[in-house]
Amino acid sequence: xxxxxxxxxxxxxxxxxxxxxxxxxxxxxxxxxxxxxxxxxxxxxxxxxxxxxxxxxxxxxxxxxxxxxxxxxxxxxxxxxxxxxxxxxxxxxxxxxxxxxxxxxxxxxxxxxxxxxxxxxxxxxxxxxxxxxxxxxxxxxxxxxxxxxxxxxxxxxxxxxxxxxxxxxxxxxxxxxxxxxxxxxxxxxxxxxxxxxxxxxxxxxxxxxxxxxxxxxxxxxxxxxxxxxxxxxxxxxxxxxxxxxxxxxxxxxxxxxxxxxxxxxxxxxxxxxxxxxxxxxxxxxxxxxxxxxxxxxxxxxxxxxxxxxxxxxxxxxxxxxxxxxxxxxxxxxxxxxxxxxxxxxxxxxxxxxxxxxxxxxxxxxxxxxxxxxxxxxxxxxxxxxxxxxxxxxxxxxxxxxxxxxxxxxxxxxxxxxxxxxxxxxxxxxxxxxxxxxxxxxxxxxxxxxxxxxxxxxxxxxxxxxxxxxxxxxxxxxxxxxxxxxxxxxxxxxxxxxxxxxxxxxxxxxxxxxxxxxxxxxxxxxxxxxxxxxxxxxxxxxxxxxxxxxxxxxxxxxxxxx
Amino acid sequence: xxxxxxxxxxxxxxxxxxxxxxxxxxxxxxxxxxxxxxxxxxxxxxxxxxxxxxxxxxxxxxxxxxxxxxxxxxxxxxxxxxxxxxxxxxxxxxxxxxxxxxxxxxxxxxxxxxxxxxxxxxxxxxxxxxxxxxxxxxxxxxxxxxxxxxxxxxxxxxxxxxxxxxxxxxxxxxxxxxxxxxxxxxxxxxxxxxxxxxxxxxxxxxxxxxxxxxxxxxxxxxxxxxxxxxxxxxxxxxxxxxxxxxxxxxxxxxxxxxxxxxxxxxxxxxxxxxxxxxxxxxxxxxxxxxxxxxxxxxxxxxxxxxxxxxxxxxx
Numbered sequence: 001x002x003x004x005x006x007x008x009x010x011x012x013x014x015x016x017x018x019x020x021x022x023x024x025x026x027x028x029x030x031x032x033x034x035x036x037x038x039x040x041x042x043x044x045x046x047x048x049x050x051x052x053x054x055x056x057x058x059x060x061x062x063x064x065x066x067x068x069x070x071x072x073x074x075x076x077x078x079x080x081x082x083x084x085x086x087x088x089x090x091x092x093x094x095x096x097x098x099x100x101x102x103x104x105x106x107x108x109x110x111x112x113x114x115x116x117x118x119x120x121x122x123x124x125x126x127x128x129x130x131x132x133x134x135x136x137x138x139x140x141x142x143x144x145x146x147x148x149x150x151x152x153x154x155x156x157x158x159x160x161x162x163x164x165x166x167x168x169x170x171x172x173x174x175x176x177x178x179x180x181x182x183x184x185x186x187x188x189x190x191x192x193x194x195x196x197x198x199x200x201x202x203x204x205x206x207x208x209x210x211x212x213x214x215x216x217x218x219x220x221x222x223x224x225x226x227x228x229x230x231x232x233x234x235x236x237x238x239x240x241x242x243x244x245x246x247x248x249x250x251x252x253x254x255x256x257x258x259x260x261x262x263x264x265x266x267x268x269x270x271x272x273x274x275x276x277x278x279x280x281x282x283x284x285x286x287x288x289x290x291x292x293x294x295x296x297x298x299x300x301x302x303x304x305x306x307x308x309x310x311x312x313x314x315x316x317x318x319x320x321x322x323x324x325x326x327x328x329x330x331x332x333x334x335x336x337x338x339x340x341x342x343x344x345x346x347x348x349x350x351x352x353x354x355x356x357x358x359x360x361x362x363x364x365x366x367x368x369x370x371x372x373x374x375x376x377x378x379x380x381x382x383x384x385x386x387x388x389x390x391x392x393x394x395x396x397x398x399x400x401x402x403x404x405x406x407x408x409x410x411x412x413x414x415x416x417x418x419x420x421x422x423x424x425x426x427x428x429x430x431x432x433x434x435x436x437x438x439x440x441x442x443x444x445x446x447x448x449x450x451x452x453x454x455x456x457x458x459x460x461x462x463x464x465x466x467x468x469x470x471x472x473x474x475x476x477x478x479x480x481x482x483x484x485x486x487x488x489x490x491x492x493x494x495x496x497x498x499x500x501x502x503x504x505x506x507x508x509x510x511x512x513x514x515x516x517x518x519x520x521x522x523x524x525x526x527x528x529x530x531x532x533x534x535x536x537x538x539x540x541x542x543x544x545x546x547x548x549x550x551x552x553x554x555x556x557x558x559x560x561x
Numbered sequence: 562x563x564x565x566x567x568x569x570x571x572x573x574x575x576x577x578x579x580x581x582x583x584x585x586x587x588x589x590x591x592x593x594x595x596x597x598x599x600x601x602x603x604x605x606x607x608x609x610x611x612x613x614x615x616x617x618x619x620x621x622x623x624x625x626x627x628x629x630x631x632x633x634x635x636x637x638x639x640x641x642x643x644x645x646x647x648x649x650x651x652x653x654x655x656x657x658x659x660x661x662x663x664x665x666x667x668x669x670x671x672x673x674x675x676x677x678x679x680x681x682x683x684x685x686x687x688x689x690x691x692x693x694x695x696x697x698x699x700x701x702x703x704x705x706x707x708x709x710x711x712x713x714x715x716x717x718x719x720x721x722x723x724x725x726x727x728x729x730x731x732x733x734x735x736x737x738x739x740x741x742x743x744x745x746x747x748x749x750x751x752x753x754x755x756x757x758x759x760x761x762x763x764x765x766x767x768x769x770x771x772x773x774x775x776x777x778x779x780x781x782x783x784x785x786x787x788x789x790x791x792x793x794x795x796x797x798x799x800x801x802x803x804x805x806x807x808x809x810x811x812x813x814x815x816x817x818x819x820x821x822x823x824x825x826x827x828x829x830x831x832x833x834x835x836x837x838x839x840x841x842x843x844x845x846x847x848x849x850x851x852x853x854x855x856x857x858x859x860x861x862x863x864x865x866x867x868x869x870x871x872x873x874x875x876x
Binding site for chain 2: 099100102103107118120128133
C-alpha cells in the first residue's frame with residue numbers, strides 16, 4: 001500500500017465517521033430517547049481492519065450498522081456524519097443508501113443460523129446481492145459463489161450452494177455468510193461478532209478464513225467483538241468503547257500491551273487471566289462419601305442417539321467439578337440426567353451414598369431440594385410477571401413450609417447473600433440488568449439450601465467484568481455454605497479459575513478426568529490439548545503460531561473435524 | 562418426510578371414518594326410521610314390517626353402517642326417499658354447481674387476499690394498511706345475506722350489470738355461467754377475504770422481525786423484495802391453513818348465499834332433504850361435506866410440510 005505523504009493517506013480513507021450520535025427510543029415513554037452512541041469519530045483506510053471492542057451496551061454493533069446507513073427499529077441518527085467515499089450516508093434518502101448496502105459495504109452477523117433465510121438455498125442468498133445490484137447475472141453469481149466457497153475451504157464447493165442452511169454445520173454456515181458478504185467485492189466489511197457463537201475449535205478456522213479473505217481482497221473491515229484476544233488476531237487498530245463513547249483508540253499492540261485508560265486495563269487483565277493465569281494450587285479434597293457419584297451412566301434421546309456414553313464421575317463435598325466440551329458433546333444432557341429430567345438407560349446415580357431414583361417424579365421433595373440448578377440465560381429462567389420477592393419466596397415456602405414474615409425475612413437475607421439491595425424484592429426481572437438477574441437466579445438456587453448446585457454455562461451470556469463478579473460470588477457462597485458445584489461450560493478460562501477437578505467431554509464420553517492441574521498440564525489428552533490450544537491468547541501473532549503448529553501436527557487438528 | 566406424510570394421511574382417513582360413524586349414529590337416533598318415513602301417515606304395522614325386512618333394517622346398526630359405507634365408497638349413495646331417484650345422480654349436478662361457484666370465488670379471493678395482506682404488511686400501520694383493515698372488517702361483520710341484497714340492489718337493480726338470480730343450467734357455456742354466478746361469487750369473496758388477508762398480514766409481520774430479514778435489508782434489497790422473497794416463504798404455513806379453511810367454507814357453508822340467489826347447489830339440496838326428512842340424502846351430503854373439510858385440511862398440512870425445507874429435506 002502506498003503510504004508516502006499525508007495526501008496519499010487522505011485518499012486512502014474510505015470511511016470517516018464524525019461525532020456520530022444515535023438515539024434509542026425508550027420503551028413505554030413517548031418522545032423520550034437516550035443516546036446509545038454518543039459523539040464517536042473514526043477513520044478507516046482501504047485494506048485496514050479496525051477492531052471495535054466493548055461490553056454489551058457499548059454501542060459497537062450500532063456503529064457497525066451505521067456504517068451501512070442502517071439503524072435498528074426504534075433508533076435514529078441524530079447527529080454527526082458517516083462519510084463513505086465522499087457521500088454522507090447519514091443525510092442520504094433510504095433509496096439511495098440501498099445502492100451502497102451489500103454492494104460496497106457488507107455485513108457479517110453473529111449468528112449465521114439466524115441470519116440465513118431457512119426457506120431458501122444458499123446459492124439464492126449468496127448470489128442475491130450481486131444480481132439485485134445489477135452487477136452479475138445469476139449464472140455469474142453462481143460461479144462467483146462457488147469460487148468463494150472454494151476460497152473459504154468449504155466442502156464440495158461446486159454443490160455446496162444447492163443446500164439449505166439447515167443442511168450445513170454452524171462453522172460452515174458462518175463461512176457461507178462471509179461468502180455472501182464478499183459476493184459483490186465490497187470495499188468495507190462490517191463483521192459483528194462473527195465467531196462468538198462458535199466453539200473454540202471452529203472459531204479458529206473461521207477466524208483464519210476471514211483473515212485470509214480480508215487480506216487477499218484488500219477489504220477494509222470494522223471488526224466488532226467483546227473478545228480482545230480475538231480482535232488482536234485480525235485488527236490493525238483497536239477502538240475501545242463504553243456506554244456509547246470512545247474510551248481509547250490505538251494500534252492493536254498498544255491497546256494489548258500498553259493500555260492507557262483504567263477501563264481498558266481492566267478488560268485486558270480479565271481477559272489475559274483466562275489463558276495465562278497460573279493454575280490455582282489444588283485444594284484439599286474432603287474425605288468420606290462423595291456428594292454425587294455417577295457410575296457408568298448412559299443416556300439417549302428416544303433410544304436413538306446415545307448422548308451420554310458410560311460416564312463415571314464423583315463430586316466430593318465442597319468441591320467444584322467442571323465439565324467442559326464443545327456444543328453437542330452432551331454436557332448439558334449430563335446435567336439433565338443428574339436432575340432427573342432425562343432418566344438414564346443404564347448405570348446408577350448415588351447422592352450422598354444413597355441411590356437416587358432415575359426419574360424426577362420418583363424423587364422425594366427433599367431429594368429435589370438438595371440438587372439445584374442455575375441456567376445460562378437469566379432472561380428466560382426468571383418469570384417476567386413475578387416480583388423478585390415472589391421468585392425467591394417460592395422455594396422457601398415450597399421446601400421449608402415457611403410463610404408470611406419468615407419468607408420475607410429469608411428473601412431479604414438471600415438478596416444480601418448475592419449482594420443485591422433489599423428493595424429489589426419489589427422489582428420484576430425486566431427492571432434488572434443481566435448480571436443482577438443471574439444473581440437472583442443464584443439466590444433462588446441457594447434458597448433451597450442445596451448440597452449440589454449445577455451451574456450450566458452461568459457466565460456465558462454475560463460481559464467479562466460482570467461474569468467475573470458472578471464467579472467471585474459463587475466462590476464466596478461456596479466458602480460460606482460448603483456446597484459442591486458442577487460447572488458445565490465451554491469456557492476454559494472459567495474452568496481454570498473455579499474448578500478443583502475437570503472432566504473433558506467428547507461425543508458423550510469423558511476423555512479425560514482428574515484434578516485441574518493434572519488435566520490442564522502436559523502430558524495432555526490430545527483432545528484436551530486441541531481445546532486448550534484453540535483458546536485465543538492475548539498476543540498479536542497467536543493465530544499464525546497455532547496454525548503453523550497445527551500444520552506440523554495434523555493428528556491433533558484432525559480431531560476437530 | 563414419507564413417515565410424516567403417511568402419518569398425516571392416516572390421520573385424515575381416520576377423521577373421515579369417525580365422522581361417518583357420527584353421521585350414521587346421528588340419523589340413527591332420530592325418531593322413526595326409513596320405513597315409517599317412506600310410508601308416512603298411511604303406514605300399517607304390516608307394511609312397515611315388510612319394508613323393514615326388504616331393506617334389511619332389522620340388522621344390527623354396525624352391520625347396516627358397514628353396508629352403507631361400502632356402498633357409498635363404490636359410488637352407490639342409495640335412493641332418495643322423497644322421489645325414489647338414485648341420490649348419486651341428484652348430487653352429481655348439484656355438487657358440480659357448488660364446486661363451480663366455489664372455484665370462481667376462490668380464484669378471486671385467494672390471490673387477492675394474499676396480495677392485499679402482503680401490501681398491508683409492507684407498510685404496516687400505514688394508511689393503506691388501516692384502510693384495507695377497516696374495509697375487510699366491515700365486509701366480514703355484515704351477515705352474508707345483507708351483503709348479497711346490497712349487491713343485488715346496487716349491481717343488479719340500479720346498474721343492471723349482472724342478473725340477480727343465478728339460475729344456472731348445464732347447457733350454458735362458460736361465459737354465460739360466469740355471468741350468472743358473478744354476484745354470488747362477489748358476495749362470497751367479500752365474506753372470506755378479510756380472514757385470509759389478515760392472516761397473511763399477521764404472519765408476514767411476525768416473520769419481519771427475524772435476523773434474516775435484517776440481513777436481506779442490509780444486502781440492499783428493496784422493501785417489496787424483502788417481504789415477498791424473504792418473509793413470505795417463511796410465513797406460508799399459517800396462510801395455507803387459513804386458505805384451506807376458507808375453501809372448505811366456500812363449498813360447505815354457503816347455503817345462505819345459495820338461497821338468496823336461488824342457486825341450485827349442494828346446500829339447498831341438503832336443506833330440502835332435511836325438511837322432507839329424506840335421511841339417505843342428508844347422510845350422503847353430510848359425508849361429502851365432511852370429506853371436503855378433512856381433505857382440504859389434509860392437503861393444507863401436506864403443502865405446509867412441502868413449503869418447509871427443514872421438513873422436506875431433514876438432515
